[in-house]
Amino acid sequence: KAGVTQTPRYLIKTRGQQVTLSCSPISGHRSVSWYQQTPGQGLQFLFEYFSETQRNKGNFPGRFSGRQFSNSRSEMNVSTLELGDSALYLCASRPDSSGSYGYTFGSGTRLTVV
Amino acid sequence: QKEVEQDPGPLSVPEGAIVSLNCTYSNSAFQYFMWYRQYSRKGPELLMYTYSSGNKEDGRFTAQVDKSSKYISLFIRDSQPSDSATYLCAMSRMDSSYKLIFGSGTRLLVRP
Numbered sequence: 001k002a003g004v005t006q007t008p009r010y011l012i013k014t015r016g017q018q019v020t021l022s023c024s025p026i027s028g029h030r031s032v033s034w035y036q037q038t039p040g041q042g043l044q045f046l047f048e049y050f051s052e053t054q055r056n057k058g059n060f061p062g063r064f065s066g067r068q069f070s071n072s073r074s075e076m077n078v079s080t081l082e083l084g085d086s087a088l089y090l091c092a093s094r095p096d097s098s099g100s101y102g103y104t105f106g107s108g109t110r111l112t113v114v
Numbered sequence: 115q116k117e118v119e120q121d122p123g124p125l126s127v128p129e130g131a132i133v134s135l136n137c138t139y140s141n142s143a144f145q146y147f148m149w150y151r152q153y154s155r156k157g158p159e160l161l162m163y164t165y166s167s168g169n170k171e172d173g174r175f176t177a178q179v180d181k182s183s184k185y186i187s188l189f190i191r192d193s194q195p196s197d198s199a200t201y202l203c204a205m206s207r208m209d210s211s212y213k214l215i216f217g218s219g220t221r222l223l224v225r226p
Contacts, residue, residue: 004157033212042219043158043202048212056212090157099146099165099211105157 002027004106006091012112018079021109025072025093032074033103034066037088046089049074050097081113117141120203120217128225133190137203137217140184144205144215147179149188152200152219161201162188193224 005024013019025032034046045058049068066076072093078085088110092103120137127133135149145166150158162177164170170177176189186205190197200221204214 006157031212033214035214043204043214043216045213045215056210058213092157097212099206099208102146102148102160102163103214104160105150107155107157110155 004091004093004104006106006109008109009107010110012114013081015081015083015113017081018077019081019111020075020077021089023074023091023106025074025091026104029093029095030072031094031097032068032072033092034074034076035090035092037090037108043090046076055097083113086111086113115140117215118203118205118217121220122218124221124223126223126225127193129193129195131193133193133197133222135188135201135220135222137186138184139205141207142181142184143207145208146206146211147177147186148204148214149177150202150204152202158202195224195226198222198224
């Protein structure tokens, strides 16, 4: 069974640009969440999607957005990139929105903003 | 003060040792407790998932939750060099199980 797949694995962008990251959850998983991981702040919740709806968002500026498609695949977008956006962006999925299951994470997309 | 506190380590042990990793938390509303293992340049891997208090065992791993003390532990028996990684505790509330609150992670090094 394939795991959570994130593309691309690595990205280098220039300040001010925008970027789109992609996540394919485990087959059958409908809940997808995104996290940002940095050495200073650790793992922080970005947003959660279920059935194509963003149900919850963490404490991040509006430059961070995302969406989920009917096949549960998800994308997140960061506009007007800042140096501080350099981080490992992790996508995680689970079968449904209940607390009965833990999240399975992908390997992440490492974004470097220069 | 952070909601979840975890000693960053590093923790260095000889192969075969029993490892004890711990987290404390301040929010009594947390009901779901998890341990993840993260290797360098990889995403976190779910090791243990428990609901409320009690113990859970899976192979060489045992997770314990003490809600009265707001304290969770992960024990690794017969530790192996391949267990060398960063271990992250995570927890969430029942009414917001989508939002995991992570500890900062403990680096573990198992020496051959």
